[in-house]
């Protein structure tokens with residue numbers, strides 16, 4: 488353990504999800520009510536100065552978890568803790584929470600009022616949260632925020648409306664507005680996925696710099712495991728509403744312990760690895776297409792929801808989600824292979840890759 492790791496180990500999480508579950512009640516066109524089981528008993532911990540990547544394919548429940556953490560939806564069950572204390576859902580409790588936890592959405596254009604200038608947007612956030620009132624002080628703080636997100640010189644941007652900015656500049660304004668609140672936690676829900684490919688890296692680097700300079704706890708939500716690898720200290724993998732694996736980024740990427748994480752890695756372009764003619768790495772999931780689609784969450788498979796696609800599925804997988812198996816260095820997975828002493832099957836296959 489490095490000195491930094493030791494310091495981190497002693498720091499308590501700033502934000503924690505404990506057993507967070509969300510079932511949405513929806514009514515179909517025939518008037519029938521059903522439950523969409525979007526998230527099941529999710530545990531997650533965010534630490535100051537660290538980034539957790541939440542990775543999963545479309546519809547796996549990533550946004551649902553972000554929205555629960557931002558208090559946009561009430562949880563069906565489970566708890567959110569800020570600085571070790573359960574969040575109070577009183578008006579004052581929620582106002583205090585929003586001062587500390589800010590959510591950045593995928594689409595910066597939809598996040599900004601199209602009729603308001605950058606000065607107004609940032610000034611309003613500063614005033615509402617009591618970090619500046621008016622006049623020169625307010626102007627100085629707006630300029631400081633623009634500097635933090637590299638929108639300089641500030642006079643080039645301060646009087647612009649959202650449509651006069653590029654996508655990347657708009658997302659920087661959204662990030663500056665979140666920083667105006669002086670939060671401890673930033674939740675980034677696919678913050679680069681709608682940006683031009685050429686500027687995605689710049690925005691990731693900006694988030695990394697802000698995390699370090701402001702000691703922010705960052706949740707980075709993405710379907711792109713390669714970008715999570717670039718930005719994150721640890722990764723948590725979500726499949727069809729169930730968290731299936733997590734741990735330090737290198738451990739998860741170098742030695743995935745859940746077959747679904749293997750699928751994600753095998754599907755992710757990586758120039759350093761063997762690639763088949765179809766653009767996928769040679770390996771277990773070459774026949775991914777024939778292994779089926781993610782389940783419908785209004786009628787999910789029982790047990791481990793990945794079992795219909797899993798080449799290792801055993802009887803247990805079809806009835807019960809296993810407990811977490813913990814490995815050294817904080818790496819864990821929920822997979823029967825480990826509970827039934829069958830990990831070698833995954834390892835044998837790993838050697839063939």
Ligand SMILES: Nc1ncnc2c1ncn2[C@@H]1O[C@H](COP(=O)(O)OP(=O)(O)OP(=O)(O)O)[C@@H](O)[C@H]1O
Nearest residue numbers: 511513523525544545546547548549550551552784
């Ligand atoms: N407000 C809602 N009402 C009903 N169902 C919802 C609601 N929000 C999300 N869902 C359902 O919950 C499941 C998870 O959706 P969610 O948006 O969290 O996934 P995601 O991983 O963020 O996907 P994407 O990457 O496509 O945004 C989906 O089946 C979705 O249809």
